[in-house]
Amino acid sequence: MGIFELKGVTKRFKDSLILDNISLDIPEKSIFGILGINGSGKTTILRLLVGYYKANKGDIFYNNKKISKVKKKLKQEIGFTTQENSFYPKLTVEENIEYFGALYGLSSKTIQNNLNKILKLVELDHVRNKLSENLSGGMQRRLDMACSLIHVPKVIILDEPTEDLDPSLRKEILHLIKKIKSIGTTVIITSHRLEDIEQVCDEVAILHNKRIIRCSTIDRLKSDYSDYIRYEEIHLQTEAGNYEAIIKNISGYENHYIDNHRLIIKTEKAEKLLHEILHIIENTKQRLLFVEIQRPTLEDIFKELTKNNGKGFLKRE
């Protein structure tokens, strides 16, 4: 039994069904990822966990107790970082963290003690007296996490922590997440970036079509959908629309078809094959109108996974 457990939880807003009978078990002291496309209901799950929303059906447990029974304890032991920075830009780094410390009911001494440690952990010690609005994007994201860590929570929930960050800042944040785990905090993270989840999570749940369609370790998941991420698609269109010469002269592809005057070729080595195709087009003196390599997105993988409507996929190792 994990630190959080959701059993048959359904959430709807008026007539709109957001989550349909989902069940989850989030292990303690791990980094647990919730994967899903935008609008899939990831944030709703997180808000259900902290009691901000109430489930229309089902139960949510925190340390084996219904969250409605341990509201205060839950609030004391959880930190939450939202998608967008949630601190006061007109307060300094220190003031923001102190403010949240006070809201968590910590004494001044504890706040000062924790503040110094947290500032070192998030590497914001040198800007502690700077107004938060004047920090860089990465620093602001770290400050947001620091505000959620001041009371040293047992669980920290990070909602899309790498969203809208450039690669270097994303790396910075992922590194910080690992550091947070190292101090014994359970991390629950949502993202639609597979690569981010791959880097930090121990376990992942895939949310699609209002349901959890997969919940397993990263390694198991990778092996499960490795077939889908292997292939890329070359989409091209010539003026003549005669693709026979191309098909005859290329090899090393999975399959091909024509859709709306465009030739679509599924292959593992798209760039190499495209190079060959461009030579053929040049030699046959055809005029190229459109060409593009489409790599599978997480959404594509979800689509593949949900071909069977998710049946049989909900399992844990």
Place this chain on the structure above:
Amino acid sequence: MRKLYALIKKNLKLIVRSKSSAVMIVLGPLLLIILIGAAFNTASIYGIRVGVYSESYSTLSEAIIYELNQNNYLTQKVGSEQSCVEGIKNGVFHVCAIFPKNLQVSQGGQITFYVDNTKTNIVYLITETILAQISKKSQDLSFQLTKGITDTLEDIESEINDKQALVEEIKSINEQKEVTANSIGTGLEEMKLDHTISEIPLGSLEPEVTDGGKNAFKAVENKIEIILKDTSTADNKKNSLLKKVKDLSQDIESTKLSISQLQLTFNKIKKDISNVKKTGVNEIVNPIESEIKPITTEKTHLNFIFPTLLVMIIMFVSMLLTSTVEIREKTSKVYFKNFITPTSEAIFTFSNYATNIIIIALQTTILLGAASYFFYDNIAVSIKTLLIALFLMISIFLFIGIILGSIFKTEETNTITVISLGFIMIFFSSAILPIETLPSVIKGIASFNPFYISELALNQIILFQAPLKSVSNHLIRLAAYLVGAIILTAIVKRVAKRRQ
């Protein structure tokens, strides 16, 4: 308590560090009161344009127009009554005065005024001021006319005084004549002329008369009869005269009575004239003098409207500030993070209230300080009562603001609602029109209006230094409203939370 302190500190820091908010919150009300103060810091009205028309201007008309010009009214003669009235409609004139043709005191006359009663707030003031000027002129004329009357009366008195001696002389002569007449009457009465032949003893003498003497006797007898006949005639005449003398005597008596009555009348006239003289012309023209003594010593409009202005500022700033803070907090990205901390909604709400009461208290202190320095020397007399009243009214409006902030989701909607609500409260009070001029239904509604109750309380405390006991009725009502507002806030908050 630590949580509350942290929330208030955070709120204040955010306000101070946001320059625009700080300027608006601290300087806004001050700027407002300075501007309004400058506008109302006078008891006079200036630049009233008066259109004037008469078919023919008399000296009196010109004098009245001159009088108006002398008192800072801008008069302008126009060609017709119609253009004068049009002038009001077009805003060229505030008042139009139509003088009758050749206005004369002797003929009397009515000056007609046209006023723009769409300008409700100043029409009464203008009418009153203009009529006061006209009344002054009219009074001068009355004085002159009355003076003429009293002068005439004085002449009459002098004439009466002159003629009174003559009357006395007539009376004296009359009395002498009466004596004479009476004496004549007495003399006549004393005259015995009613003799008869029988009184003479001719019968006893006749036998002794000789025959020769019989003729003489007969002649004497005849003569006696003639004399007696004459005497009888004289007696008749005497009686006739006596009657005439009596009539004369009665006439004299009657004349005497008339003279006495005349004297009495003269004396009464003299007494009346003397009374009129004693009363004096001024007293006749103005038998009852009225003087309006203000119950406060203040002289400008600002003094009187300051309490209303203060309530107005408190109301708008309190409602806007708390509702805006509430909405900003609710819609801010930090709201959710605040929510998941173990801090109750009541503490957040109370921190909003406490932060804003500090700000409003600061503003009110500055406003009252300035007011105390410039025109309310004795504001400290009822400072305790004032502080209680201010605390209650500020708290009520702050909680109304919190309620609105909890209901509405956008600042724009909230601002419109606060302004609308504020104006409704102002309308149902004495701020625009005296509440006494409004229909009884409105008055009934106004009695439940916290703005109106606050206005009444502050007026009594600031202008009349009313003690706590005198305004306790208002304060109890405000306290009841505060309790109601707190309960309503709790209900609205609970409903709003359920809706999330």
